[in-house]
Amino acid sequence: HKFEAGVRYDSEYGPGGRLGYDYYNLFNRGYIGSLVVDTDKYETTLAAGISQPRKNNGHYFTSNVSYTRSTTQNLEKHALGSGIWRVRDRNNIESRIGIEFLTESRRVPDTDYDLGRSHATMLTASWKRQEIETTLRPENGYYLDGKVGATIGSLLSSTAIARAKASAGYYFTPENKKIGTFIARGQIGYVYARENKEVPSTLQFRTGGATSIRGYELDSIGLAGPNDSVLPERALAVASFEYQYPINKSFSAAVFHDMGDAALNFKQMSLKHGTGVGVRWFSPVAPFSFDIAYGHQDKKLRWHISLGTRF
Template structure:
């Protein structure tokens, strides 16, 4: 048996050598403009078989004879229908040389386009607007260059305009592209068949075992009998993916032209664990060392309520809190109830705060709207002085819009936000006050890879008595996300004892340029200016200038900055300068 195997291997080797020996060497030269030469050199059969070692003379003749037809077909895909092709095959040393001289001729333009829309859609009240929509999205107008790829894309583009709204079974019933090489023009004709009108039906949910089906049902923004739209399905899928209950979600409708009414919507989910615990450690130049514990329960009382407990300990600030969030209902607001205790010791001012907040929030199309009612009690003191106590019941409204090309490391886009808050004396509040705050952060691409970041914020508090306003509703500035070159929240009202009190007005502005250096590293230069004060008449902006490096990590930019705080001049005209370094992780919005 072993001898037979050796014989079989030997015969196979002899056969392979005989085939290899039968092959001949040849070279292919395409003489044409560079884009055409590249297209032909990468797609002709005679080129693909050149290095196989298995082409004999007879096969080479067949490949050479077929090449002009292949060249014409390839050029036609690019809009050239009148090429001049000269082919030669001649001996060269021990092999052969195949030469193809190609003049593609003039490009073919689109002379006329006819689009027709038939089927049950003609009975719809918006038939003419839908036909106008197909015409509007059609990307090949009269005078455009005709190519096969452009023709295929245009047909799909027109079809997509039907598929996404009420007619998911639409199809291309007929299409024709008639090219006249004599005048280099193409006449295009497409007929779409809409198919039946579809409506959405009941949800068919699979994959649930831990969480109630009501979570999925409440997230749907449509009801059985509503017109089919792809957007409705995408909205439901996005809404469910944003919830912590599921690790994966797939939403599909069963499209059967024979049964278009109330088509079932299949929702396949993979559940996330019922409970999650996370730990974190870190360091920041503003607040020092940091450790955190975050516990979340995703199904309190088996009703899909979200429970959370957070402990966050930093050198200058410590936080503990707990909360409950109720599942959302479609596009309606999400409600939550949260308690948080905070203790801080910043700029010689020690503060303790208790905050209980009832909030509702809604996110739609990148815009987040929030309303909240917060009861806050706080106390503060300098060093060992007596505690100053305050309380307030604050009603707030906020709005934030994000338009970013990348959530982790944006290069273009903007983040805009504003907040308006107020409290009335006597309603669990020590003094009347109103607080307004607004912030903008803009990103601009500079050159091929550089970027500029412009940031600005402004705020003001109107109050009968500033000392009775909880300090967290007033303003201070300074630090990594504010005016660099100064310690965290060190810009405010100096009390003459080394401490800094928060003020009623605040404004900061920053301009930063980042330039790529190597791979994930960027260099940065920046200038910041701003501060806080009791009123605008006494407001004095401070300036910080500096340089830094950015390392783009998977969770966002890691920033290290060295900045000089260029303080105000004294009576002798001398400027008080200071140097600070700042460290932060992630984009700050």
């Protein structure tokens, strides 16, 4: 048995909490059953899953079902999703093939703007490789992560959809570690569907925030909607460049520049830029980042806090 509980506080979202439970011997055959409740003022997620024990060749089956209620950038969303995947996890490479179902309703609160309900049943495949020397203080290595999926026409879907998303990152530290660490990251994604056909917003893209383009609010870059809302779009491109200068064994100073956009297609993109400085604390638990960034487009200074490494 494993039980976990946590509380958090976000400067925008207020207090939140998480409860999780794992049981490691379902059906007396070593299957793993999981339950998770995660909630705050603007988002609540309930999820349950079952995973097969991992075989000695790295293969196993896993499945889950989840419900999410969220309001971000004045877009209210209720989504129910489920899926089953065959996973292969060996030698720092994880690959998945499966089928996923998503149904979703969304609207802009305090308006008559209702985006209705949409759904999709997709065959998906994903591949992830991570070759990082140490995740507690990444200095050299790279990661690659990609996922593609498509519906079978309009079968059990609102419309025919094809989706692809990929991300990558590279860390480089010269042999003389006093020089510091250079980091480059990128994300790209695109959703194809017939024009004027509704696509679940979970499959589309918004960007901005501590883990994408710093200097902007979370998910504030996308399609401007009514009542100051930000709606997701079908294309995404983000790039980030960062330099970390070591102060001592546990701390580094950082300077960075992020840029990207979410738009209907790549031709219509107008890159949003964010530039800033920060501090990295490589704690025994996980890297801790504090950043202050300037958003060039809205000419505002914002601060961001994040825990963990972005990969």
